[in-house]
Amino acid sequence: MSKAIVIVNPTSGKEEGEKFGPEVKKELEKMYDTVEIKWTKAAGDATQFAQAACRQKVDAIYALGGDGTVNECVNGIAPEPDRPVFSFIPLGTVNDLGRVLDIPMNPKKAIQQLTQRKKKTIDIGKVNDQYFVDIVAIGSIPDAVHEVPIEKKTRWGTLAYVMESVKVLNQDDAYPFVFDLNGEALAEESFLVLVALSNSIAGIQTMIPDAAVDDGYLHLLVVKAETLSQKVNLLPKVFAGKVTEDDNILYRRFKKGQIALAGHSNKELVTNVDGDAGDSLPVTVEVLAGHMDVFVPE
Secondary structure (H helix, E strand, O other), X not given: OOEEEEEEOOOHHHHOXXXXXXXXXXXXXXXXXXXXXXXXXXXXXXXXXXXXHHHOOOOEEEEEEOHXXXXXXXXXXXXXXXXXXXXXXEOOOOOHHHHHOOOOOOHHHHHHOOXXXXXXXXEXXXXXXXXXXXXXXXXXXXXXXXXXXXXXXXXXXXXXXHHHHHHHOOXXXXXEEEEEEOOEEEEEEEOEEEEEOOOOEOOEOOOOOOOOOOOOOEXXXXXXXXXXXXXXXHHHHHHHOOHHHXXXXXXXXXXXXXXXXXXXXXXXXXXXXXXXXXEEOOEEEEEEEEEEEEXXXX
């Protein structure tokens, strides 16, 4: 008998998980003999539910939630030897993975397409012992974004992140980073470092046009711009897909590397992993190519 698990965060997005959970179950019952809903109540629940589903050898795991819920599910699935196909209904603020997989951002449309699906193999990122599907961000902007209260995210969506980011653009908070990327040693002063799995960052799908979620690489962007005018001048290139060509950007693609602060720095800098706080530097990041199968719309 076929079985699917549905992991629902009832507070994601505009608290729509509770509403859409039963609708997803009803649609999936057209394809599976048994469909069970698991409701998250606290951080870490989605990871535990996904891990248990893997060990039960279910046929598929579905999630309803934002980037945090998706990340938790992936952290429950990725370490397991038996990994069911994964899919999700985006309910959060940014939903980068959903965008690159062409999953509709409208939950009702995404639910309607659940039975019109095909399988796709994607890469997964790993930072120390944590897995990610979107981005590792480091610097003053990720610190500011992490402090955005959930009420503001629910009300303003992506605009809430933009507003917080603008506040710190005029600050001079550069950090002395050192990188070892596939054996290449680099050092740069920067206020923002991004390690992405795909072309979509913060909902902007033109950020790294050559990146793809199944290309087998991680993509590093280091912003070297110092003045406010230099930072502002990057914005048109972001939306034109030319930011990696700017002299104030260091761009590399790599498979495994280390990111740290220079030895003389006594600062502590925490990473932001798929929107939530991760480990402090130094960290090791790597790509697990073709590590997970997902369902996407046909």
